[in-house]
Amino acid sequence: MSTAVSAPTTAVALANPWSVVPSLGNLDAYITAVNRMPMLTHEEEQRFARELRDTGSLESAGKLVLSHLRLVVSTSRQYLGYGLPHADLIQEGNVGLMKAVKRFDPDQGVRLVSYALHWIKAEIHEYILKNWRLVKVATTKAQRKLFFNLRSMKQGFKSKDAEQEITFRDNLSDAQIDVVARELNVKADEVREMEMRLSGGDVLLDPSPSDDGEQAFGPIAYLADANHEPTAMIESAQRDALATEGIANALKGLDERSRRIVTERWLNVRDDGSGGMTLHDLAGEYGVSAERIRQIEVAAMKKMKAALAEYA
Numbered sequence: 001m002s003t004a005v006s007a008p009t010t011a012v013a014l015a016n017p018w019s020v021v022p023s024l025g026n027l028d029a030y031i032t033a034v035n036r037m038p039m040l041t042h043e044e045e046q047r048f049a050r051e052l053r054d055t056g057s058l059e060s061a062g063k064l065v066l067s068h069l070r071l072v073v074s075t076s077r078q079y080l081g082y083g084l085p086h087a088d089l090i091q092e093g094n095v096g097l098m099k100a101v102k103r104f105d106p107d108q109g110v111r112l113v114s115y116a117l118h119w120i121k122a123e124i125h126e127y128i129l130k131n132w133r134l135v136k137v138a139t140t141k142a143q144r145k146l147f148f149n150l151r152s153m154k155q156g157f158k159s160k161d162a163e164q165e166i167t168f169r170d171n172l173s174d175a176q177i178d179v180v181a182r183e184l185n186v187k188a189d190e191v192r193e194m195e196m197r198l199s200g201g202d203v204l205l206d207p208s209p210s211d212d213g214e215q216a217f218g219p220i221a222y223l224a225d226a227n228h229e230p231t232a233m234i235e236s237a238q239r240d241a242l243a244t245e246g247i248a249n250a251l252k253g254l255d256e257r258s259r260r261i262v263t264e265r266w267l268n269v270r271d272d273g274s275g276g277m278t279l280h281d282l283a284g285e286y287g288v289s290a291e292r293i294r295q296i297e298v299a300a301m302k303k304m305k306a307a308l309a310e311y312a
Contacts, residue, residue: 016275027087034069042111049106062102065094068116072097075120082128089124096123142186146194149184250307258300259285265297 037097040048040063040245079089100116108115125148172180172195174188181188245268245288251259261282268276279297281288 007211027090028091031073036072037066037069038049040064040067045112048105049112049114050102052104059099061101067099068097068101068113069094071113071116072120075117076124079124079128082132084128084131088127088131090129092123093120094185096120099123108291112223117131121273129191142184142190144184146180147193147198148195150191150198153180153183242311246308246311250304251310252304253307254300258296258303261293261297262300 031139045064046068048057048063051057051060052064072090076086076089076093080086088289096119097116099110100119103119104112104115125144129144129147172191176190177195180186180191184191251262254262264277264282265279266276279293280295
C-alpha cells in the first residue's frame, strides 16, 4: 500500500492530525487513514518530544502518536495467528504506543520507533495472554518466552548449532525438546509443560444442550460437590437424627419383648456381618411359633414408624 501523501493533505494533518483519522466502525478505512498519516522527520520528532516533556503539550503528544500508528498496525499483523480480533490487537498496541510516547526521552539518542516497539509488543503480549484462553497459560518469564516462540519454532527454524533448517513434528521428542530448551535458554521441563498447555483446549464446565434437546455431559456433572449443597446437608442431618435419637425414642415406646425382637432382628449384627437372630431362633427362645414372632415384629414396626413420623 502506498504511503505517499500529497502536500495539501500533509499540511492539514500537521495542523490537525485527528482530521485524517476516520470515524470508528471500519477497520480497513482506519488502516488506510493510518498509512496516509505524515511521517515526522528526526528534527520534528525531537521538537515535539521536548515540547511534551517540558510543557506537557497534548498537541505534541498527539502528533507523535499519530505519526507512529502505522507501526502498531504493522506489528499487530504478526499476532493474527492467535485467533483474536485484529482491531483489538491494534487497540492494545495503541495503548502501548501512548505509554511509550509518555516515557520517551529525546536525549537518549534513539528514535521513537525503536523505543515504542517494545511497549507496543508488551501490551499486545499481555492482551493475548489474558484473552487467548479462559485459563492463563503463561505467567513466568520463561513461560511467556515459550508461549510466543514455541509454535513458530515448530513450523521451522535454523538452529544456532546447525546450518540446516529444523522442522518439528506436532509432538516433540525428547531430543527436540532439548533443542528448543537450548535455543530459548529455558529448562526442558518448562518446554514439556508449555507443549502440554498449548496442545490442550478449554472445556466448558456446563455444556449447552445439543440440537436434539439432550443435555450434553460435562465436567460439572462430576466436579459438583453435592455433599455440601444446603438442602442435601439438611436432609443428611435429619437422617442422622432419625437413625440415632429417633430410633432410640421409638424403641422406648415398645414393650420389652417387642423391643428385643426388633433389636435382635434388625439392629444387632453378627461378627460375620450377617443379620441378627432369625424368626425361628426367637420362636424357640420364647416358646411360640415363628409366625407369632413375625406378627409381633410387624406390630412393633408400625408403632415405631408412627413414633418416627412424630419425631421428624
